Amino acid sequence: MNAVAIGPFVFASEQFAALLGIFAFTIVTTILARRVDPIIGHVALHWQSFMGEPLRAFAFWQGGFQPVAGLVGVLVVSAFFIRSLKAGLAAAAAFGLSLVIWVGVTQLTSATLGQPAPTVTLHQMDGPPIAVSDVAGKPAVINLWASWCPPCRREMPLLAEVAASRDDVVFLFINQGEGADTIRSYLAKENLKIDRVLLDPSMQIPRHYGSMGLPITLFLRADGTLASMHMGE
Structure with missing residues (x-):
């Protein structure tokens, strides 16, 4: 299975895992970098495909998350907003929880790699x-x-x-x-x-x-x- 269906909506495993991770992150700290910066990284890497329809850059539900860009975004925003050790530990715990959820859900919902082609x-x-x-x-x-x-x-x-x-x-x-x-x-x-x-x-x-x-x-x-x-x- 590579997707999760919720009513009429179908989410790819990558998007669903990312959204759950984002939701967990919002429980404790800001979600701005976690939700936007990974997509910014994807758009920056593939900017030519977005030139004709620039509004597609905001279509986070279509995936295209860049984990490295997301991590950089989290660190930048955290450094700007976090002013105490207590807040920093809380943010680190939130980020760790969201990362575990992201990786876990992705593994549970991803298609089985290595599966042979159908004899159809x-x-x-x-x-x-x-x-x-x-x-x-x-x-x-x-x-x-x-x-x-x-x-x-x-x-x-x-x-x-x-x-x-x-x-x-x-x-x-x-x-x-x-x-x-x-x-x-x-x-x-x-x-x-x-x-x-x-x-x-x-x-x-x-x-x-x-x-x-x-x-x-x-x-x-x-x-x-x-x-x-x-x-x-």
């Missing part, structure tokens, strides 16, 4: 069926998406561009639950030319990996085992 054969939009487990031999990127999903639609042009420029990595774009006509209409409307678009009407792939929500991007090693998983854009 899916129909391809413009080509023969593909067995997902047969992509072994090269590293693979599997994107789980749907045309009704706004984050999926936003990231699709960039993913399509990267897929077209890389012949050392296999890209599979596995649609979740939609029919061929709907998919074809969406691709034509957006003028997207993508190879290896697969149909997963019964959503077998997310069940195999225990994932929830869309989009999900899976990174597989050359032997077909799961290297990492990312939820969201």
Whole structure:
């Protein structure tokens, strides 16, 4: 499982763990650096991708936390506000508690790394069926998406561009639950030319990996085992 569902809301394990850690930190001391500075670090490292839509930098629910930047932020704000040893010890205890919660929840809710690719054969939009487990031999990127999903639609042009420029990595774009006509209409409307678009009407792939929500991007090693998983854009 790589996500936590609370009612209609789905949080990636990284975001959920971070939010719980932040909540614990607020019990004793300020949350400003803990909540904002990790995202500032992520934005600083990937500033080019935020230039077109700068407001996305504030979308903390999409993840992108940089632990080092967060730690620096905590130290800076703590040094500014903490004026006594007692307050310093309380802040250190709060930070330690939030760190334990963050790491613990992340480990409990993260997908099992090293999991083999599913032995599932899916129909391809413009080509023969593909067995997902047969992509072994090269590293693979599997994107789980749907045309009704706004984050999926936003990231699709960039993913399509990267897929077209890389012949050392296999890209599979596995649609979740939609029919061929709907998919074809969406691709034509957006003028997207993508190879290896697969149909997963019964959503077998997310069940195999225990994932929830869309989009999900899976990174597989050359032997077909799961290297990492990312939820969201």
